[in-house]
Each structure stands twice: as C-alpha cells, then as structure tokens.
Amino acid sequence: MTLTVDTLTVWMDKFGNKIGENKQYLSDLDTPIGDGDHGFNMDRGMTAVKEKLSSKPENVTDGLKNIAMALISTVGGASGPLYGTAFLEMAKKSSSTTDLGELLDAALKGIEMRGGANPGDKTMVDVWDKLVPEVKDGTLTEDKITAAVEATKDMVAKKGRASYLGERSKGHIDPGSQSSGYLFEAMLETEGLL
C-alpha cells in the first residue's frame, strides 16, 4: 500500500495507456452530455505527464507535484483542475505518509473542494467516493470499478457541463467517472501498489 517513485511511474504509465487507447470512447461519452473533448484533453495531459516522468523524480512528493502541474497546465477542461488538484493534494499529504489509501483520501477531499460536487451529482466524485474505501480495505476489484462507473449512468447531473441538460443527462455514463475508473484499474494492474 506504499506509493514509491517506481510504482507511481508504472501506475501513471498504465493510466496514460488506458487514456490513450480510449480517448475516442471518452470523448464520445462526453459528446451527448458535455463538450466532447474529455478523452482528447486527458490524453494531452497524460502525454505531458509521461514526458515529465521520463526523467525519474527524486521522491514521491516531487513526482506527484510534477504530475499535478502537467495536468493543470495542459488539460484545459474541467478535468485539468480536478485531476491536478487530486495529485497536488496527494503531493502535500505525501510529506507525512506514502500510504496510498491516505493519499487517495486527501485527493478525494481536494476534488470535492475544487469542484464542489457531492456523491450522487454524476461526477468523478461518485467513483472516487465508492472506490477509495475499497482501496483502504484492500478489497478493490475490477467488478467494483465497473459497477461504480456504470452507476453514474442513471444519475441526473448536478455539476459540470452535463448539469445544463438536467433530466436529459440521464442514461449516459459520466466521462470523468469513466476516466477515473481507468485510474483505479491502472492501480489494480500495478504490481506492488495495492
């Protein structure tokens, strides 16, 4: 459960690959209920992250901070500040602990603070809120990730671009929840991280 420079690098590499492979799908999810750019924005961000991590950071805090700054300055949409804040809060927390569960707790608080969303608002908070406790309990599985992402489908959006659609936002998976799902999947697939 300890985050190291090596596991962080592998985790981000896997996350970046998933975003790259699914950028069209993520943007397609974003088309009916958003501005259709989530996948491309995230892919631009993760390409910048990979570039930053190609020279090995001195410690976990530096690594997390570099990831945050790369996302904040390249993503452009709402996901830049949201993912950026998540990694920035993890960076801050990492000066006192490198326990992944605690870092993710700090990240979730940061996302909630930045976006002002609550569980049930059909945002990435829904996925993080369900899965962070699973990480802490050592019970995260692929199925739980899928279930958390799919659960956003029937929600009515209260935050973000989809909220302008009101009831019509129902029936679509929230794109930020889907990309967050990939982040947790990448966590599962990173040896020695969980």
Add this chain to the structure above:
Amino acid sequence: MSYGLTIVSHVPEIAEGLPKLLKQVAKDVPMTTAGGTNDGEIGTSMEKIMKAFEDNAANEILAFYDLGSAKMNLEMAMEMSTKKVHLYDTALIEGVYTAASLLQAGVGLDEVEAQLKPLTIKD
C-alpha cells in the same frame, strides 16, 4: 483607481471582445482577460489567468467567468496570486458590465457587490 477587472472565458474572442463593450462605460477601469487554453483552444488556463492578474494595473481585482471549469482555474490562480481577487458567480456580461460602470463612477466595493448580488446565477 484601485480596482480592476479580469474576464475569463473558454473562448479567446469572448474574453477579448467584452472589453470593447466595457470601455464604452469604463474607459479608466483597468481590465485584463484570459481566454482559451495555452494553445488558444476552447478552455481556460490557470497560467493565463495568473498573467491577467499580474498584468492588471490595479492591485485589487474583480474577476468574472463564463462556465464552471473557468471558475476552478480561477480559484487555483487566486490561491497562488499575491493580489487580492474577488470572484463573482454572476451572468458574465451583465455582471462585468455592472461592475465596470460602477467602478468608473467611483462607487465603493460594498455597493458594487450589492448590485452584483441579484445577477448571481451560478453556485
């Protein structure tokens, strides 16, 4: 004049266009803008917003934005800026136009904020 305006929009042309309207009623109010991403695409940029704060001749800024994610970048820029920045959740054009007119007339911040209140449409 001690107060200035900063306008943040997802679209560079929206951000650059608004001062044309505002200058008609507020030629002496310092205004700076941050429109689009660093690549000039649709979106907002924390760096551009920081620069708009710094470039503004005023040392206290009233900031206005168009849609949600602009607010997030604005808030991050505010946390990093050394200037005092007030953020308003008003309808963009009506809000910034109201503030510009009142600042030009030399009205104090309290009065400006009282007039902005009914224009609030975002939470």
